[in-house]
Amino acid sequence: MPNLLDYDLAGLVGWFAELGEKPFRARQVMRWVHREGCDDFGAMTDVAKSLRVKLGEQAEIRAPALLRDDVSGDGTRKWLFDVGDGNAVETVFIPESGRGTLCVSSQAGCALDCAFCATGKQGFSRNLEVGEILGQLWLANRLLGVAAGTEEDNGRVVSNVVMMGMGEPLANFDNVVTALRVMLDDHAYGLSRRRVTVSTAGVVPAIDRLRDECPVALAVSLHAPDDALRDRLVPLNRKYPLRGLMAACRRYLERAPRDFVTFEYVMIDGVNDGDGHARALIALTRDVPCKFNLIPFNPFPHSAFARSPVERVRRFAGILLDSGIIVTTRRTRGDDVAAACGQLAGQVRDRTRRTLQTMEEV
Template sequence: MTVANLLDFDLDGLAAFCERLGEKRFRAVQLFRWIHQKGASDFEQMSDLAKSLRSKLAGAAEVRPLAVISEHVSADGTVKWLFDVGGGNAVETVFIPEDDRGTLCVSSQAGCAVGCRFCSTGHQGFSRNLATGEILAQLWHAEHALRARLGLKPGDRAITNVVMMGMGEPLQNYAALVPALRVMLDDHGYGLSRRRVTVSTSGVVPMIDRLREDCAVALAVSLHAPNDPLRDELVPLNRKYPIDELLDACVRYLDAAPRDFITFEYCMLDGVNDTPEHARELVKLVSGRVSCKLNLIPFNPFPQSGLKRSSNARVQAFAQVLIEAGIVTTVRKTRGDDIDAACGQLAGEVQDRTNARNRMTRAPIKVVKKPQAEAGKQRQETRT
């Protein structure tokens, strides 16, 4: 008989599993609380469960954690775990402590197939999607390990925010993502607000629409360029879902989103996308069209990219153009870069099935200055 991993279930799924064992829904709620609120994995510890149920669970189920390969702590308090997900693959998870919050950056795939030029995960290639239980196991381990380490009282949370910004494109693993999000939000689970759970996407338009209907949480979109020709170079998915389609999906998403804005992530690349001209083009692109916040991200270099980080002066000049246009703009503070835990640095260990190392070269980015209307016309001609 197959042994079920109870981390794979949201509350409805766990209730259905318990029903198959001949148990009522309230038993599933008890079990769910033991697993996620108390971090228990031994059924014998679950003292308010009937002995008959504990006996059934012992032969049919388990709470299956991920093996920790390594743990590193940065000078700024950032913690990075490397988890073994089998088959020669490992994923990275990062905890970022701040005065008013504790944010966990969670992976959704072993590697990533999107292949963004500036991201070291993409250069590692792609192996497979993670199961719901493997996504949640990262949060389950981090929350309860940090509670013990910090000496928190029962009911106190170490993790107040979760961002699906680790390895992988979350919306390309949709079937496993949504149950994991529901556990994070469930009051019997981690009880996080929809405003404090963020899914970051490179722009999988159909799945943005589905997420709006199924489990609308905060949304961050990896934009990184103000026009299609440049974004085609930086984010290859743009060739399938160009900027106009992506922004339209963002407008639709706001109908159900817990925030009244979309966060656009913009990695600052020296001489590629960081000029005042780019900033003004970005203002023209989003102003009056979609309520947004721009998050400017200092690039974290790695040898295979062939790219450089924009200077602080250039980042500030870019930000000033946006701010003067009335766009809320922040510059992300780099955290954990001394342990390779900063944005774009997560690589883990991936048994690549996509030949990414040969496909992604260090050839210079083609910065094409083409009017947006002309680019859109050519795309339409190509499609027809």
């Protein structure tokens, strides 16, 4: 049975046409589903009764089932959703003054096996369906108690979405782009392109496709200033080395809604956090307008790394700042409900299929 969370507006209009229904009916139902968070066709009061009955018989609105709901002392909320066959994905809501950011997963597990990542260690299960990606936003709004017309809704509790949860979004390109279109659609969530971010480990051809098909804000998981180190920390680099990745970032900025790329950089003690690494980053990104987001490494069981000391992170940030680069250092949030990203899901099913790399190997 079709799940209406799987469709963007064009898809919904097409499916409604098959039912013999007009496009405006699809827009009406889309607003009910996404703006109102409604999953009961009978409650869609301005939709013709005959259509409501038809929809009830031939369609469903189905989001992933909630497995866990944890609220951290700092207000960060982490949800664990069941996507079937023993797979679970994480979604995190981070409230900040003036905005609320939802971190959304795109795959169950991840095939890219970055050396510092709890999700990568679980291996790859499958791509998420559109409805499973969008279902995270749809459910977050419901679980945060956002109802249309309330103060929260006007203030947009979820004002920003980052595709930065489990998985490599650009490896699930079609489903992610369809979900992005719904996030941006005024009949659904109406989020600004500037407030929706896709974070990639650097799938170069897909960065170009995203620029052409659905440009939103771009973040790149960089984590190393040279190919030798990045090959080991982010194995995808062996396929798409830094030179080509920086060129793709420059091309992306020609059409991006923001005039900079955000480079994510996990700070790992003694591995990538030296003064020389910072200076090499400045040289690497000289031609790419960018901001850096430094992320203190979040240790997880069996990880071979340690978090850079606070003073080291401060010094590293200072070197970048002195060169004119804007730098933010991510506060580690939600530690009391689950440590590193990917750990909750890992507890549900330990899919470890790889030999954990030791610090010496990296």
